[in-house]
Amino acid sequence: MIGADVFRDQPTLTGERVRLEPLTPAVRDDYLATLRDPEVRRLTGSHDEVHPVEVEMWLASRQDHHDRADWAAVRIADNAFLGEAVINLLDVDNASANYRILLGSPHMNRGYGTEITRLVVDYALSVGLHRLSLGVFDFNPRARRVYEKCGFVLEGRLRDTLHWDGEWHDELIMSVLAGDPR
Secondary structure, three states, rough: OOOOOOOOOOOOOOOOOEEEEEEHHHHHHHHHHHOOHHHHHHHHHOOOOOHHHHHHHHHHHHHHHOOEEEEEEEEEEOOEEEEEEEEEEEEEHHOOOEEEEOOOOHHHOOOOOHHHHHHHHHHHHOOOOOEEEEEOOOOHHHHHHHHOOOOOOOEEEEEEEEEEEOEEEEEEEEEEOOOOOO
């Protein structure tokens, strides 16, 4: 079994083109710009405005939460901030958690999401999680293909969970299990 503090010593994860480092206030301005990006807001279903003070407090508190892992995704070539990757909603008794990723729109469609997701899935399952799940909106087939490439399997559909621009959208639920092929 895993402990409630499984992410206490959150490591930096390094791929070929991307490095995932613990999320800190050092990325504040880039993080704010990404959260305000209209395409990011649409893909994440974020209706609320972000406020700089709240974001600063959020970033400053990440190291205090050992039941989740929050990473800044950084391009190795030039240290550009790409977005974030998160493992949250830890369920210790069932060795499961949720995964989410956010990439700024200038960095989409370049393979970063696949590399980031593979790094996180490999890490999550290596620390003892049995199941990692996520939700993706039905209007984001690009993200769904990334998740499938990384071993996630479609489990179901939550109907009409997001109202965006006058239309209702479903949320697709996917997961990867420790024993699944990846």
